[in-house]
Amino acid sequence: MIALAPVDFGGPANGPLLLVGPSLGTSAATLWSGVAERLTQRVRVVGWDLPGHGAGAPSEPFTVADLAAAVLALADGLGVERFHYAGDSVGGCVGLQLLLDAPQRVASATVLCTGAVIGTPDGWRERAATVRTGGTETMLAGAAQRWFAPGLTDRRPGVSAALFDALRHADAESYARTCEALAGFDVTGRLADIVAPVLAVAGADDAATPPESLQRIASGVKDGRIVVLDGVGHLAPAEAPDRVARLIGEHVGVSAEPITTAEVYAAGMTVRREVLGDAHVDRAVAATTDLTEDFQHMITEYAWGTIWTRPGLDRRSRSLVTLTALVARGHHEELAMHLRAARRNGLTNDEIKELLMQTAIYCGVPDANTAFRIAADVLSDYDGGAPS
Incomplete structure (x- = not known):
């Protein structure tokens, strides 16, 4: 046997x-x-x-x-x-x-x-x-x-x-x-x-x-x-x-959803690593200070552990929503980070290009122009090159 x-x-x-x-x-x-x-x-x-x-x-x-x-x-x-x-x-x-x-x-x-x-x-x-x-x-x-x-x-x-x-x-x-x-x-x-x-x-x-x-x-x-x-x-x-x-x-017949604060944080850290990559998260953790520790914990628990783990949208969709919001608000450093995350979540350069074209209409041409410049730099390392 x-x-x-x-x-x-x-x-x-x-x-x-x-x-x-x-x-x-x-x-x-x-x-x-x-x-x-x-x-x-x-x-x-x-x-x-x-x-x-x-x-x-x-x-x-x-x-x-x-x-x-x-x-x-x-x-x-x-x-x-x-x-x-x-x-x-x-x-x-x-x-x-x-x-x-x-x-x-x-x-x-x-x-x-x-x-x-x-x-x-x-x-x-x-x-x-x-x-x-x-x-x-x-x-x-x-x-x-x-x-x-x-x-x-x-x-x-x-x-x-x-x-x-x-x-x-x-x-x-x-x-x-x-x-x-x-x-x-x-x-x-x-x-x-x-x-x-x-x-x-x-x-x-x-x-x-x-x-x-x-x-x-x-x-x-x-x-x-x-x-x-x-x-x-x-x-x-x-x-x-x-x-x-x-x-x-x-x-x-059991829940796979985290129920304690520690479980929510752990689930958030898992998703954060899957979306942003281990190298990025390791750098962020290493750079944590007494001043920023509570803030980093909050972001992991609430943004990644509470929102990004919700089943209502897949990660591709969440990346699309996030990129649009970052263009609209002009958060350029976060935009670069989430462009990389979007590729990890399965978006292609062409799909990102279409999203940025959409933001030119609804967020404004100057905002989209800056976003295209950032995307051209970030996405040049990925297959397919930068949005054209």
Whole structure:
């Protein structure tokens, strides 16, 4: 029997247990850390690594059913009879298998960027043969296109780099065996037997398992619903950890929203780093003095922890609103900072150009003229050059 390597993200010992499963070529730590960080105030989160991935040791050939049995053994080892489950891609396939093989053990399941069947058997066998011949390096060239929505590597370079590194260091034979397990997986005809609540989460930009794949799951099970995340590809937990954590929290029956002042501040610091970048935030923190410390804390707590974490607008939209307000008020230093943030949030130079054209009408030509000058300087370092 396969022995899975657990990754304990922490959480209350007496809280509900959420087991989280990875995608092919990733590790639990690189894929799920952001989501776990947002849930462990109320939920104990434990991930598992595929054989030969992350902390997982290589194993003999296995099936998706074997992985599901190993997840049950992991729960047994934790002393938990009934647990919640979330999994991405092959991790989602394992979730469906668990719901079929041990429905009494799974309180709820969130399956992300997956399918009752994924790809074709021949396609998976061809990939297995490619990796056996050339190693997992052969998968790196197309990984960004397979995994991420456009622009993710620019917006979150640290996250994408960690995932690429996990793929690079995955054991080639174990990767190939996972491909073969997926080649043999198809529970399309058994979805109606699944009775536990299932949340199917799709990435709007996921080419490998498009929203239609998740819709078939949500429609096929007894109690399913689907949520499609805009601006997300195949690795939703890493691409949109705040939205995924909120959805899983709601499905599990706990809140993923921070409730204490310390939690609001921590959530704000996380978003601030994601939007502005670690280098910028590190400089700001290093420059904090006794005079500015309270002000910096307030900004992190209220602007980033209270407003930027709200679910009503995505970050692209918040960047558009923020840039417009900064042009209108003439806050040029902040404008430069938020132009960079806008690129991290997925806006293109052409979209920023259109926004600045709009401000020329509604904020005034002199304000827009200054904004274009600042943008020409700031955006020259990005693909596509400055707005023209």
